[in-house]
Amino acid sequence: MAKKIFLFLPVLLLTACNPQPEIDDATMLDGTQINDLSLYEPANYLVSLAIPKPTEAQKNIPVLIAAHGYSASTFEWDEMQDFAREDGSFLVSQVLLGGHGRDFADFKTARWQDWQSSIRDEYRRLRAAGFKNISLAGSSTGAPLIVHLFSDGFFEAEGAPNEIFLIDPIVVSGNKTLVLVDLLGPVLGYTTTDLDAGEHGKWYVYRPQESLRQLMALIDLTRRNLEKGITLTPGTRLKIYKSEVDRTADPVSAVMLHKGLRTATGNRVDVEMIPSDLHVFTRLRGRDRISSGDSARQLTVFREMKERMAN
Amino acid sequence: MRNLLLSIVLLPAVLLAVEPADTVTTEIRTTRPTAVVTQLNLPKRGRSVHKAILAPALLVRKTQALYWESGVGVDYTHDRLFGRRLHLNAGYLTSRLGSALGTNALKQDYFLLGADWHTPVADRLKWLAGIHTGFFSVDYEDEVFANLPASSALLSIETGLNYTAGPVDLQLVAGYNLIAGNGADVPGSLFPVYYQLMVKLPFELRK
Numbered sequence: 247m248a249k250k251i252f253l254f255l256p257v258l259l260l261t262a263c264n265p266q267p268e269i270d271d272a273t274m275l276d277g278t279q280i281n282d283l284s285l286y287e288p289a290n291y292l293v294s295l296a297i298p299k300p301t302e303a304q305k306n307i308p309v310l311i312a313a314h315g316y317s318a319s320t321f322e323w324d325e326m327q328d329f330a331r332e333d334g335s336f337l338v339s340q341v342l343l344g345g346h347g348r349d350f351a352d353f354k355t356a357r358w359q360d361w362q363s364s365i366r367d368e369y370r371r372l373r374a375a376g377f378k379n380i381s382l383a384g385s386s387t388g389a390p391l392i393v394h395l396f397s398d399g400f401f402e403a404e405g406a407p408n409e410i411f412l413i414d415p416i417v418v419s420g421n422k423t424l425v426l427v428d429l430l431g432p433v434l435g436y437t438t439t440d441l442d443a444g445e446h447g448k449w450y451v452y453r454p455q456e457s458l459r460q461l462m463a464l465i466d467l468t469r470r471n472l473e474k475g476i477t478l479t480p481g482t483r484l485k486i487y488k489s490e491v492d493r494t495a496d497p498v499s500a501v502m503l504h505k506g507l508r509t510a511t512g513n514r515v516d517v518e519m520i521p522s523d524l525h526v527f528t529r530l531r532g533r534d535r536i537s538s539g540d541s542a543r544q545l546t547v548f549r550e551m552k553e554r555m556a557n
Numbered sequence: 558m559r560n561l562l563l564s565i566v567l568l569p570a571v572l573l574a575v576e577p578a579d580t581v582t583t584e585i586r587t588t589r590p591t592a593v594v595t596q597l598n599l600p601k602r603g604r605s606v607h608k609a610i611l612a613p614a615l616l617v618r619k620t621q622a623l624y625w626e627s628g629v630g631v632d633y634t635h636d637r638l639f640g641r642r643l644h645l646n647a648g649y650l651t652s653r654l655g656s657a658l659g660t661n662a663l664k665q666d667y668f669l670l671g672a673d674w675h676t677p678v679a680d681r682l683k684w685l686a687g688i689h690t691g692f693f694s695v696d697y698e699d700e701v702f703a704n705l706p707a708s709s710a711l712l713s714i715e716t717g718l719n720y721t722a723g724p725v726d727l728q729l730v731a732g733y734n735l736i737a738g739n740g741a742d743v744p745g746s747l748f749p750v751y752y753q754l755m756v757k758l759p760f761e762l763r764k
Contacts (some may be wrong), residue, residue: 420740422749425622466622473660490704491741497705498663498738498745501697505661517701523741 265435267452280447282319282347293339294371308336308379308555313365315386316461319347321448322529329548336555341368354454358464362391373405381409381555385526386495389415390468397471406479409554412486414526416495417469417502427462431455444532472506485516491523609635612759616648621750624656632757644673663746665695681721689713695744709743712736726757
């Protein structure tokens, strides 16, 4: 009897420690039937594929590489893409982070370096094609992924970008229980996110503990790098836009970035605190409720980003 | 929150008020079995009673996934505080003497008040559990962050071990801040989980 219990216990623990979510393939991005649209029409999202051989005139057009956040997809920058196409003075390259926009299994196995690789790849392709004015924007987790490219010397090797925009960057999570993910993660297996109606199929619903641990590793590394200090490449400017209330990416993230980042000339970077309680306030599409103030703030920031890239 | 703070602050006064010193002394001497007296570490017959122990302390705290912080504190106990099982303490911790020293880490301060219950588990070793409160503040150093919350009440629970090593007591605890940053109305650099070492140098106040 005792032997049977000893055999049964590990099976029970293993089952309890590896819970699997119930995924609806037909409606969820986590499933195998719905994928990010950039996987079907990459040239519609990536400037390097749309214009592989730019003319001399095209090489001078500002290009913005826009990186979305953790568990999101290229959808997060669709409105910026629409703004750019209507405006016509700059191009937007919407990168899909590695492990994202596919299914739960891909998300579970991807490391944060895999998430970052699509930003690196697109930057290299644009540089190789001859584009001279490249800027980057990162929303939420897209921000520390871009900041890390300064820490590890990527831009020194590949050439300096023009502007960096960090939209509601995350260095500290709003949900502080994330710090316990190493301890509780194996027991929980995954967490579930409530999505608005218009967000279904655009965001992962389930967040596997393996990827949450990757997120924690990334933001913890970013915080420690900021404590030591991160210097931008010569000629690069950076601006942080941060909602004053943000339960996903704690607003203190902006303080840490502001303290830890310096331009090549030793100046502080720009920061603007936004009177909003939205996480990634520049993405309004798909939300259940938005105000006229939200729309005005989005437009103001898009216009400012355009102007900064043109300088 | 306010009631909890008041109860912790007023606890020693209440304990001392409800039991007159002479009464307690008489009861201990006449009714308690010797074994219990020994276990509780109460004064022996014939010697003076009502020992009070005060222990200045150095504090070192590591917050999970955040900063090292250090500071000073004081721990107080008395025979009347349940035979020195109840300890009252106060402390000050700061990242200025830790991670923020010479780095870009945020400068933040903790002002602490607490009560711990010590239970002997072996020779020179006690298990303890406590509840702490106080005040937390952080300096963002720039007006642009003026609308962010920069201070908060503290409320935490702790458990750990206290080991007596010669003249010092080494107290190692794990704690959980029940009030932690939430992205809205509590400073975001107030994290929930921490580990703290308290090096105490206890001495007797009265003989």
